[in-house]
Every structure is written in structure tokens, then in C-alpha cells.
Amino acid sequence: MTKPDGANSPGPDANPSPRLLLLDEGDNVLVCTRPIAAGDQFLIDGRLHAAQVAIPVGHKVARHALAAGDKVLKYGAPVGSANRPIAAGEWIHLHNLDSDYIPTHSRKTVGSGSGGP
Known part of the structure; x- marks a missing residue:
């Protein structure tokens, strides 16, 4: 486990190059600028x-924290919707985010032949 650092964290534990970047003040997500290991x-x-x-x-x-159905905002714009509750600090990716703009595919739907053309 590493010492804490991150976005908006002034003080002695702050890293001058934080691992999380807030792109727009209205965003409800941060973007990783360096890998974060499990337990960090x-x-x-x-x-x-x-x-x-x-x-x-x-x-x-x-x-x-985000509720199922909440819009996920990045760059000040929606990039999709939470498909289940997401805790603060949790990784957001295909397992808990649905695109609102294109069909969401998974290995299961693609592998079964029901994932589209």
C-alpha cells in the first residue's frame, strides 16, 4: 500500500503530480494519470x-457516489450512465458504465452472436 495522494489534496501527503485529474469542475469522475494498484x-x-x-x-x-442511471460526466459532458450503484473512489469502466450513444457490447453478447451486426 502506498501513501495517499490524489486530486484536490493539499498538504504533506499531496503528490506534486497527482494520480487523479479533474478535467472539469462539473465532472463526477477523475481520470488516472498514473497506474493505481489495488490497495493504493x-x-x-x-x-x-x-x-x-x-x-x-x-x-x-x-x-x-453514483446511483444506477446517473449520468457519468467527463469533460463537462455525459459519457454514459451508471448501470449499477458506484461508490466514491471506485473504478468506472465497461462493467459499471453503459454508453448512451452506441450499443453496449460485452464478451457474452458478442460471443453469443446477439451483439449486433
């Missing part, structure tokens, strides 16, 4: 979180 601790808006799984560079982390 980081701050989001002054609250300490621990990664439950490894989070790759460029992936999203919930800035605060």
Missing part, C-alpha cells in the same frame, strides 16, 4: 479512498 490509497475532495482493483492510466474513478 488516494484522496478525492479531502476523503481517503483505497483502490479495490488496479486502475489503468486514462481510466475513470468516481468522484462521489
Whole structure:
């Protein structure tokens, strides 16, 4: 486990190059600028979180708790909807985010032949 760092975290535990980047003040996600290992601790808006799984560079982390159906906002714009409740600090990706613009495919639907053309 590493020392905490993260977005909006002034003080001695703050890293000058935080692992999480807020792209727009209205966003409810942060973007990983460096890999986060499972168990690593980081701050989001002054609250300490621990990664439950490894989070790759460029992936999203919930800035605060989201309910199923909530719009996920990145760059100040919706990029999809939560398909289940998402806790603050949780990794957001295909397993808990549905696109509102294109069909969402999974290995199950693609492999079964029901995933579209």
C-alpha cells in the first residue's frame, strides 16, 4: 500500500503530480494519470479512498457516489450512465458504465452472436 495522494489534496501527503485529474469542475469522475494498484490509497475532495482493483492510466474513478442511471460526466459532458450503484473512489469502466450513444457490447453478447451486426 502506498501513501495517499490524489486530486484536490493539499498538504504533506499531496503528490506534486497527482494520480487523479479533474478535467472539469462539473465532472463526477477523475481520470488516472498514473497506474493505481489495488490497495493504493488516494484522496478525492479531502476523503481517503483505497483502490479495490488496479486502475489503468486514462481510466475513470468516481468522484462521489453514483446511483444506477446517473449520468457519468467527463469533460463537462455525459459519457454514459451508471448501470449499477458506484461508490466514491471506485473504478468506472465497461462493467459499471453503459454508453448512451452506441450499443453496449460485452464478451457474452458478442460471443453469443446477439451483439449486433
